[in-house]
Amino acid sequence: MNERTSDHETVASPEAKIVFRLCPSCGHSNEGSKKISYCPDTWAMTACGACGFVYLERGVMYEELASNLAWEKTTKIREKQRAEARPISTKVKTLTRKRLHLLPRKNAARLVERYATPGLVVDLGCANGPMADELGEGFVPIGIEISSALAQAADAAFKNKGGHAINAPGLAGLKTFPDDYFSAATLRSYLEHELQPKEVLKELFRCMVKGGVAVIKVPNYASVNRMVTGSRWCGLRFPDHLNYFTPSSLRKMVLDCGFGIRRFNFLDRLPTSDNMWLIIEK
Numbered sequence: 001m002n003e004r005t006s007d008h009e010t011v012a013s014p015e016a017k018i019v020f021r022l023c024p025s026c027g028h029s030n031e032g033s034k035k036i037s038y039c040p041d042t043w044a045m046t047a048c049g050a051c052g053f054v055y056l057e058r059g060v061m062y063e064e065l066a067s068n069l070a071w072e073k074t075t076k077i078r079e080k081q082r083a084e085a086r087p088i089s090t091k092v093k094t095l096t097r098k099r100l101h102l103l104p105r106k107n108a109a110r111l112v113e114r115y116a117t118p119g120l121v122v123d124l125g126c127a128n129g130p131m132a133d134e135l136g137e138g139f140v141p142i143g144i145e146i147s148s149a150l151a152q153a154a155d156a157a158f159k160n161k162g163g164h165a166i167n168a169p170g171l172a173g174l175k176t177f178p179d180d181y182f183s184a185a186t187l188r189s190y191l192e193h194e195l196q197p198k199e200v201l202k203e204l205f206r207c208m209v210k211g212g213v214a215v216i217k218v219p220n221y222a223s224v225n226r227m228v229t230g231s232r233w234c235g236l237r238f239p240d241h242l243n244y245f246t247p248s249s250l251r252k253m254v255l256d257c258g259f260g261i262r263r264f265n266f267l268d269r270l271p272t273s274d275n276m277w278l279i280i281e282k
């Protein structure tokens with residue numbers, strides 16, 4: 001499974017367990033259909049013939065994600081590759097984001113404080129728990145994190161704030177919580193990695209209080225940058241980005257799961273932005 005492609009290197013181990021995916025949005029099988037050429041053949045990127053949702057047809061099993069493909073490893077590898085390949089554009093982008101205060105984590109906490117009532121906040125893919133230092137008075141962080149090392153660090157950080165973190169994939173983690181439990185949720189750079197994004201959103205709906213809000217940030221496959229840079233777009237990561245949302249496919253999925261939309265895309269208004277933001281409500 002270790003193969004090098006033009007611009008994206010896969011880092012899955014030879015023992016990686018691969019699963020075939022039906023369309024994560026509508027359940028249609030796109031086996032044998034024409035693939036999108038951005039993608040190395042190994043991962044078969046497709047636009048659903050029934051609903052248009054763009055996704056990778058093969059996903060790596062959760063056990064693999066928890067160790068060999070853990071976020072902290074693959075991100076470091078990709079950042080290094082990107083910086084080496086395009087040192088100037090990487091630097092400019094980092095500086096621009098800093099100057100415009102578009103750094104996503106702090107924004108997510110601010111949005112939670114603004115739109116949610118105080119209570120428990122579930123942070124899906126909580127990494128090592130930066131949310132602990134970002135949430136204001138009355139908001140208690142609960143983390144779900146697939147990487148065991150990161151989950152452990154988040155657990156320690158969240159316990160200082162009265163919360164905790166568990167080491168689990170998103171869906172399995174959410175299933176351990178009761179109905180009507182969370183006041184808010186944050187899904188920052190999470191849904192694009194998720195094998196079962198719709199199932200996770202449905203489960204999240206169940207365990208949120210009525211009126212609870214979730215802040216979602218994902219790469220925007222319909223962004224100008226993707227159209228211009230094509231196969232070099234920074235949102236393409238094989239195989240760890242499994243789902244390629246557009247504003248309409250993201251909107252459809254959250255509505256299908258029962259949520260209403262409070263705000264869409266209102267933070268990342270720059271036409272050059274690679275990401276989109278969404279605030280949904282139960």
Ligand SMILES: [Zn+2]
Nearest residue numbers: 023026048051
């Ligand atoms: Zn579909």
